Amino acid sequence: MIEAVGLTKRYGDKTAVYNLSFQVRPGTVTGFLGPNGSGKSTTMRMILGLDNPTSGTVTIGGYPYRKLPNAPRQVGALLDAKAVHGGRSARNHLLSLAQLSGIPARRVDEVLGVVGLQDVAKKRSKGFSLGMGQRLGIAAALLGDPQVLLFDEPVNGLDPEGILWVRNLMKALAAEGRTVFVSSHLMSEMALTADHLIVIGRGQLLSDMSVTDFISANSADFARVRTPDTEPQLREKLTSALTEAGGHVLPEQDGALRVTGLPLPRISDLAHAADVRLWELSPHQASLEEAYMRMTQGAVDYRSTVDQKAGLQQPLPPGAQPPMPVPGQGQAGWYAPPPPQQGGRPVPGQAPAAGPYGAQPGPYGAPQGHPGAPGAPNPYAQGQAPAMPAAAPAPAVAPAPAPADLTKTQPEDDAR
């Protein structure tokens, strides 16, 4: 088991991780989620003894990593797939790691087979694609056949088949009783891979619960109701009847109504009582991805200043009305359920009710006055952030490496 207690890491003025406490248990895949710069990699580095906590502790099986007996046989990790000697072949890279840890050479060939790199084992890794590099990093993590595995963004650069493979690998490793801790930005992927989720934002715990609980706490049920297009008065009549009965009714872009707070049979009965014919009455559920976006939107450090849709929109003709908003797009959680802290099970020792910057969470989980809220003061502006300083500038995006011709045998720097 991995256990963090009050884990905090500061780099000068920057607080990367703040008072983080959680447990990662064996036999399950635990997803570690959070926006860019939220502190996932820093936490993983502290777990692996590569960074010292400013305060707090983190242990694996009761020991700090550096005091763990025979650590490479107990813990395997993929942190940065690019951290390899590019001049070495995949096999020689793994062989050198194996020799350092007293792992027999035959294990190298085993793990090359597990990750599907056996055919390119003798190629220099600097010619590897992003996905092949990830596979090599996963092979290195598996080398010591460890009980505890940490993967930082393992599906980065993988194609759909590779993503499925990683998903199944993680599940298989957990089914063998291992502790599997996987970081990702992708809620949708984690929902399919993980049994348990730890979500952080700006270095602080936002959620720590099973995927099942996360889904029930965050996915909002709603009904879509459509009345005959030819009789707009029926739509008005139904809206009044549903609202009077305690429902929350919002217009959809295609003229239908989105109704929350009333079960489908009740909507049907109310429509019948109001003498309103229905063309559609269907159950829907807001996606988990949307719920995650909403939960973390107040804790996003790097946000584009450009409206990505701006260049795609046609100018409206004079006098024309803009289209109805599409639910979940451009509006901060307007039909969102309460966040897990409010509507779901509270997590013991979880993030405080006030946001990391002292703002109270809004009705839909985002701290009120988050940078995306129209007209709200920017709580991240200098001088207003009591707990942590303002965000660093967005990191530059490195270009993806050019694909290499792997059919050619390349000479190795240190061929064995």
Ligand SMILES: Nc1ncnc2c1ncn2[C@@H]1O[C@H](COP(=O)(O)OP(=O)(O)OP(=O)(O)O)[C@@H](O)[C@H]1O
């Ligand atoms: N060595 C360092 N020196 C100074 N600041 C750092 C250092 N390492 C990380 N940080 C800062 O700490 C914060 C957390 O970074 P970290 O890499 O842990 O986030 P992350 O959640 O892994 O991000 P991403 O999803 O983009 O990989 C960031 O603001 C980052 O700039």
